[in-house]
Amino acid sequence: TEGENTKTVHSAYIVSVYVDGSGNMVLVKNPTITNIPKKSSYKPKAIESEGTVDSITTNEINEFLTTFFKLYPTATASELSYYVNDGILKPIGKEYIFQELVNPIHNRKDNQVTVSLTVEYIDQQTKATQVSQFDLVLEKNGSNWKIIE
Numbered sequence: 001t002e003g004e005n006t007k008t009v010h011s012a013y014i015v016s017v018y019v020d021g022s023g024n025m026v027l028v029k030n031p032t033i034t035n036i037p038k039k040s041s042y043k044p045k046a047i048e049s050e051g052t053v054d055s056i057t058t059n060e061i062n063e064f065l066t067t068f069f070k071l072y073p074t075a076t077a078s079e080l081s082y083y084v085n086d087g088i089l090k091p092i093g094k095e096y097i098f099q100e101l102v103n104p105i106h107n108r109k110d111n112q113v114t115v116s117l118t119v120e121y122i123d124q125q126t127k128a129t130q131v132s133q134f135d136l137v138l139e140k141n142g143s144n145w146k147i148i149e
Contacts, residue, residue, distance in 0.1 A: 016029035052107055057113070061106060064145040065104065065117070066098070073093075076091055083146060085148045094123070096123055096130055097121060098120075101118075101119060102118035114135070116134070
């Protein structure tokens with residue numbers, strides 16, 4: 001800046017990223033300047049409960065998910081295998097403190113239950129609230145629930 005004059009400048013860039021089957025990413029083209037995009041009019045459809053899961057099952061699933069999401073931030077791949085089919089959720093290795101499940105929505109689909117929810121954590125390092133959204137498919141095997149998708 002020259003003197004005391006300052007101003008805000010907005011720019012937009014397109015970045016091409018390749019994502020492999022495992023979710024790994026690499027930039028395949030340098031950022032290229034473009035016009036500033038307008039806000040989309042897209043509105044996602046709100047997921048609603050269809051009333052297909054009884055309250056006992058809902059409580060069981062919420063207990064399972066609370067236990068799982070308390071362990072998830074620091075769990076190893078072998079620990080996750082008790083709760084999740086291979087590769088569905090990868091270890092994250094972070095010091096997050098579980099806060100709560102936010103608005104879990106349960107719907108039955110055949111012998112499976114789909115759950116859409118938000119999970120709140122506190123990041124130990126930054127003390128910031130970490131919010132993550134999940135769309136999961138659970139299946140009961142004997143007396144235990146497992147995340148299969």
